[in-house]
Amino acid sequence: MRLRLEARPAPSRAMRYLSPLVATALTVVAGFIVFSGLGREPLAAFHAFFVRPVSSLNGLAELVLKASPLMLIATGLAIGYRANVWNIGAEGQLILGAIFGGGLALAFPGAESRWFLVLMVLAGATGGLLWAAIPALLRNRFNTNEILVSLMLVYVATLLLSYLVHGPWRDPQGFNFPQSRMFADAALYPILAEPTRLNAGFLVALGAVACGWLFIERSFLGYQMRVAGLAEAAARYAGFSSGRTVWIGMLAGGAAAGIAGVGEVAGPIGQLTSSVSPGYGFAAIIVAFVGRLNPVGIVFASLLMSLLYLGGESAQMELRLPSAITGLFQGMLLFFLLGSDVLVHYRVRLLPRAPAPREEAAA
């Protein structure tokens, strides 16, 4: 007996939507194995990781709070990924958004207008946009690989933020901690549901996801970019500009990540610190894939990914496991998704016996 992959005449639509579910199920199964391997009672561990975090109102609010930056960034990235523009530096663009938006909040500590927050969001979007513009410009002008450039800029952004909060922007009354002053109330997102931490940033994220959906599914430009991703030659023949595809693909992700950065510092954090994101920019890459590069799917995927973050925190408190287990599950989820995607394009056939090698070489 051996397995053989047989190409389907056309990609299976059903499998396209089923494979994220298969991947989720496989991740849960792998979770059972990991927990048992670590000597924890699997069912109890499962409950602590996947159920308890969301079995209270506060837990559900945290779920949505953490899902907001993920859905926002993933939607921006999906616009690029559909066109084969690989922006993997969203984490750095998020940090620049936090620096621009947070810098504005620090520059105007006496701000009182409710429009001030809008300015901060715009500043954050600009920061992310500018940071993403670097790899876009270099790719268009010098043919430079945008994957590597955008990733290198993550490290530069992290160091820039570290410089600011250790140096010029450090709170003079902050006992030398690497953090800025707290923002004024006008520079913070209003809370949506007291006493939880869920804030209006969630509505901004939902709005951005809706805009992303309109762009991808209903605009001519979005269509051009999809063609560019599926068949580059066809896009060129139709006269769609590949330079513009790169620009839009990169900048969409950059602006979204920048807005997400403002959402963190003007939301749960309330100031600039040396770490403004637990890797949302990278987790959003997984969200984009698991959501099938489709904004609706991305909303669901971001909730799942957010649950993995909460589960990690819960595992630390209740199972005495490092919260880094979140990253392990995130990686596995993407592995299983990519693995089950084989079923979209291929049928798996069981063959009774390997055919003679000669035959195969001739075929």
Added chain:
Amino acid sequence: MTELLVPIVVATLAAGTPLVFAALGELVAEKSGVLNLGVEGMMLVGAIAAFAATVASGSAWVGVLAGMLAGAAMSFVFAVLALTLQANQVAAGLALSLFGLGLSAFAGKPLESVALQAPQAVPVPLLSEIPLLGPMLFSHQPLVYLSWLMAVLVSLFLYRSRAGLVLRAVGESPASATAIGYPAIAIRYLATLFGGAMAGIAGAFLSIVYTPMWVEGMTAGRGWIALALVVFATWRPARVLAGAYLFGGVTMLQFFAQGAGVAVASQLLSSLPYLATIVVLVLISRNPHTIRLNAPVSLGKPYHPDA
């Protein structure tokens, strides 16, 4: 002057060594047509496996072996996804990097406060007694010599052996290689595993020789820099060596500048290797012919013998 020159050269070569291993491994994988963006993840898992094995066994060589095997195991996961299950190589490589980051952070938590003694440098008999050159080039850690040996071996393998020719043929056109009877997928598997093992050694060098301790995410982007180095070297082993030491030098610059009391923010100096990577990529990619002439034609493209 010479008192300063020797430590600068020694430190530069040490800082470049993990890049040599990782980039040589990736170079072989890419020559067979496989673009594995998971170098960072494989290095991290190699680093923690090597560190844990060294702590447990007390032997650095057991650690290096463990790092190598862990790196190869990681690349095997990638190979199954990208070569057997036909996943997009960019996505599978990203997944490997993210998974490696998570796995190593998780596995490394209990070892975060453990310190290791760095192994002694091994001077080469006779050669190390040459004035100036001896202390600069021949008084290193054994892994540094191994990295030079690997550069020579990879170069000989790719350009002077029949097996290397077949591997390059698979990277240019897997369909043609299959047609004349070579198992393209199996060859890609082997090349990918070699890349993983080399990334594992690179990680082992970091965690048991260079630092020597375990810190979450300690590779700090070196896996990605190694990927850039392969492009910079236009897929030639000798240039990988030159590029790696260039980066080693840039990395060391910050320590010597701080030691010399240069009044620049440390964060600016720390960002130099990343900025240098971008500059180098721009310089080499500026002329599209350089890349097109040297890059393996089928790089990153999935291949299925039946399709």
